[in-house]
Amino acid sequence: MRVxxxxxxxxxxxxxxxxxxxxxxxSGGADIIVADNGSTDNSVTLIKRDFSTxxxxxxxxxxxxAEGYNRALAELDEYDCYVLLNSDVYTPEGWLExxxxxxxxxxxxxxxxxxxxxxxxxxxxxYAGAAGGFIDYLGYPFxxxxxxxxxxxxxxxxxxxxxxxxVGGAAFCVRKSAYRSLGGLCSDFFAHMxxxxxxxxxxxxxxxxxxxxxxxxxHLGGGTLAAxxxxxxxxxxxxxxxMLFRCASPLQRAVVAVVRPFTDLAAAxxxxxxxxxxGAKAVFQAWREFIAWHGRLAKERQEIRGYAKSNxxxxxxxxxxxxxxxxxxKFEKLL
Numbered sequence: 001m002r003v004x005x006x007x008x009x010x011x012x013x014x015x016x017x018x019x020x021x022x023x024x025x026x027s028g029g030a031d032i033i034v035a036d037n038g039s040t041d042n043s044v045t046l047i048k049r050d051f052s053t054x055x056x057x058x059x060x061x062x063x064x065x066a067e068g069y070n071r072a073l074a075e076l077d078e079y080d081c082y083v084l085l086n087s088d089v090y091t092p093e094g095w096l097e098x099x100x101x102x103x104x105x106x107x108x109x110x111x112x113x114x115x116x117x118x119x120x121x122x123x124x125x126x127y128a129g130a131a132g133g134f135i136d137y138l139g140y141p142f143x144x145x146x147x148x149x150x151x152x153x154x155x156x157x158x159x160x161x162x163x164x165x166x167v168g169g170a171a172f173c174v175r176k177s178a179y180r181s182l183g184g185l186c187s188d189f190f191a192h193m194x195x196x197x198x199x200x201x202x203x204x205x206x207x208x209x210x211x212x213x214x215x216x217x218x219h220l221g222g223g224t225l226a227a228x229x230x231x232x233x234x235x236x237x238x239x240x241x242x243m244l245f246r247c248a249s250p251l252q253r254a255v256v257a258v259v260r261p262f263t264d265l266a267a268a269x270x271x272x273x274x275x276x277x278x279g280a281k282a283v284f285q286a287w288r289e290f291i292a293w294h295g296r297l298a299k300e301r302q303e304i305r306g307y308a309k310s311n312x313x314x315x316x317x318x319x320x321x322x323x324x325x326x327x328x329x330k331f332e333k334l335l
């Protein structure tokens with residue numbers, strides 16, 4: 001299986017200088033490619049000067065995470081699988097081989113993810129992916145090792161390889177045929193939630209999504225947008241609503257339509273009380289744009305439901321926010 005490790009970069013000169021050497025040293029057998037999303041810093045100069053073995057693709061503009069990757073991977077016909085890797089990920093020796101081996105072990109696996117730990121604290125899980133992700137019935141993501149904002153320490157409790165609902169986009173090992181058959185990431189999302197949306201569509205199309213903890217990587221996180229950035233809040237809320245409209249069953253959509261306005265209003269109020277008025281405004285902006293997208297989303301939903309062969313197994317039938325409020329803040333045996 002021929003493998004390409006593809007790093008999408010936008011103004012990430014500092015991250016590339018720090019993390020790319022470990023990718024080059026510890027990704028034996030794979031080609032390393034940096035796809036530059038129209039950076040205005042010295043990223044391109046750095047790659048050309050210091051990383052002669054790395055292939056550079058200059059995309060010319062900032063197309064965002066989703067469309068940037070779609071454009072880059074469309075030019076990489078010679079590979080069997082792609083590893084979408086964030087520029088702020090430390091990859092230790094032996095990180096890549098278990099992912100590829102797991103993908104090769106079953107032709108029905110569409111994507112494999114590693115255990116993702118925090119590069120700020122190697123003993124703790126990282127927010128976006130941890131040891132494999134899930135969603136609840138309202139569409140809120142959570143992980144083995146992370147419930148809402150509560151992160152667990154990695155004590156080997158999630159070292160079993162298993163099917164999950166989604167794996168983190170920071171290190172996303174995907175079969176080319178699965179990626180291309182579904183049209184890749186949803187470019188309208190720009191960034192955030194696009195990997196969960198793709199994993200959902202993969203499952204509807206009959207592919208398996210698997211986490212392989214024999215592989216571990218360390219993600220810094222927040223390299224592009226801070227957690228409380230209004231832009232990040234906007235993208236997360238808008239894209240989550242769009243994903244649910246596109247992919248969810250009729251019953252789940254009905255529940256979401258009734259309950260989510262109230263939970264998102266509560267989220268907006270919490271931002272306001274916390275002094276983040278721009279974050280509260282971003283929630284309402286997300287709803288406004290989601291509603292404006294309805295016509296387009298309805299057509300996309302019809303296409304997605306048209307090829308759906310099966311329903312995902314790993315949607316938590318409860319509400320993860322309520323579970324968290326009642327003090328149940330570890331994944332344990334939730335799913």
